[in-house]
Amino acid sequence: MSLSTTTAIKRNPTRTVQIGSIRIGGEHPIALQSMCATKTTDVQATVSQVNHLAAAGADVVRIAVDTKADAAALAEIRRQTTANLSVDIQENYRLAAMVAPVVDKIRYNPGHLYHHERNRTWQDKVRFLVDVAGEHGCAIRVGINCGSVDPAKRDKYPPHDTVHPMLDSALEHAELLDSLGWTQYCVSLKDSDPQKVIQVNRMFAQRRPEVPIHLGVTEAGIPPQAIVKTRLALEPLLREGIGDTIRVSLTVPAEQKHLELEAARQILDDLSAGRTLDPAVANQKGLNIISCPGCSRVENKVFIELARQVQQATADFAAYPISIAVMGCRVNGPGETDQADLGLWCGPSFVNLKRGHELLGAIAYEEIIPRLRHEISVLISQRFAQRRP
Numbered sequence: 001m002s003l004s005t006t007t008a009i010k011r012n013p014t015r016t017v018q019i020g021s022i023r024i025g026g027e028h029p030i031a032l033q034s035m036c037a038t039k040t041t042d043v044q045a046t047v048s049q050v051n052h053l054a055a056a057g058a059d060v061v062r063i064a065v066d067t068k069a070d071a072a073a074l075a076e077i078r079r080q081t082t083a084n085l086s087v088d089i090q091e092n093y094r095l096a097a098m099v100a101p102v103v104d105k106i107r108y109n110p111g112h113l114y115h116h117e118r119n120r121t122w123q124d125k126v127r128f129l130v131d132v133a134g135e136h137g138c139a140i141r142v143g144i145n146c147g148s149v150d151p152a153k154r155d156k157y158p159p160h161d162t163v164h165p166m167l168d169s170a171l172e173h174a175e176l177l178d179s180l181g182w183t184q185y186c187v188s189l190k191d192s193d194p195q196k197v198i199q200v201n202r203m204f205a206q207r208r209p210e211v212p213i214h215l216g217v218t219e220a221g222i223p224p225q226a227i228v229k230t231r232l233a234l235e236p237l238l239r240e241g242i243g244d245t246i247r248v249s250l251t252v253p254a255e256q257k258h259l260e261l262e263a264a265r266q267i268l269d270d271l272s273a274g275r276t277l278d279p280a281v282a283n284q285k286g287l288n289i290i291s292c293p294g295c296s297r298v299e300n301k302v303f304i305e306l307a308r309q310v311q312q313a314t315a316d317f318a319a320y321p322i323s324i325a326v327m328g329c330r331v332n333g334p335g336e337t338d339q340a341d342l343g344l345w346c347g348p349s350f351v352n353l354k355r356g357h358e359l360l361g362a363i364a365y366e367e368i369i370p371r372l373r374h375e376i377s378v379l380i381s382q383r384f385a386q387r388r389p
């Protein structure tokens with residue numbers, strides 16, 4: 001990767017938030033985070049991965065919990081590790097009451113507070129989360145994600161504007177938490193487009209300069225391209241003092257998740273030494289493959305291999321500005337493929353193939369690559385017939 005010399009890191013004076021044994025915000029070091037890609041109910045594998053990530057430098061390790069069985073497993077995982085643990089809660093927000101006693105942070109996604117108990121307001125659900133977090137000394141992260149943004153915010157703006165719905169949602173939740181007297185929270189605003197990550201985090205930091213921010217590019221994909229995308233977003237923000245914790249999301253096998261920490265550490269070390277990505281790299285355009293890093297929700301473990309195959313099988317289309325999204329599950333797959341030209345999200349025995357919002361079909365794993373290549377060719381012939389690169 002080509003680097004050039006520029007200025008070093010400075011920090012915004014955000015307030016301090018305690019997450020287990022560490023503090024983030026203000027003068028505290030920028031914390032590194034990662035997430036387990038093992039099944040949460042596989043206690044042995046998850047403990048092993050938590051310890052592996054902590055040994056590689058993770059200050060906080062996130063674990064997804066979607067069911068009571070996951071929550072019970074998390075209690076056992078807690079007994080077997082001293083790492084700082086964050087729980088990832090999606091639709092089933094009530095599980096927070098089961099896991100708060102054993103974790104250090106609760107991450108919730110405002111866009112997922114609409115699915116369960118529809119007659120209960122999202123404000124009520126956040127009050128519930130604050131109550132359980134307060135009772136057990138947990139921090140909270142309001143985790144906004146471009147592919148699953150609060151529908152009420154999304155519908156306020158034209159479809160091409162994905163930045164303002166995220167910003168509004170973050171500001172609204174910060175305001176509610178403030179009104180509840182809750183200060184132990186941070187916010188993340190993630191998009192798969194580095195420029196949007198920069199834009200939305202700058203706007204949030206300008207409006208709420210005291211709130212600690214967790215930075216990352218969602219679905220950055222496979223290294224080394226994923227690391228380049230993450231650098232493109234994080235370097236300018238960190239140089240402006242924005243960012244108290246970071247994650248580099250990589251689509252890699254579970255046993256290689258330590259690469260996320262190595263990449264994050266390298267970004268911080270390079271910034272401290274005044275080295276940043278060469279602007280020539282930043283301006284490169286062409287085929288953009290977005291893929292999630294995988295987590296316990298992955299529905300078929302061949303997902304990581306599929307993402308790699310997509311990268312290899314599309315190499316000859318590299319010059320075309322087309323985006324392809326590859327997602328591991330039904331929780332975030334359908335929404336987070338919407339913005340891509342072609343999207344794949346994995347089911348247990350088939351891959352859902354989309355073109356924009358349109359579902360083209362559920363395709364067998366062994367047939368998806370040739371079908372994807374066919375769809376790319378169709379797209380290119382329609383969109384770029386007049387100007388072949």
Ligand code: SF4
Nearest residue numbers: 292294295328329332
């Ligand atoms: S898309 Fe699904 S499998 Fe991938 S990281 Fe998100 S929740 Fe996990």
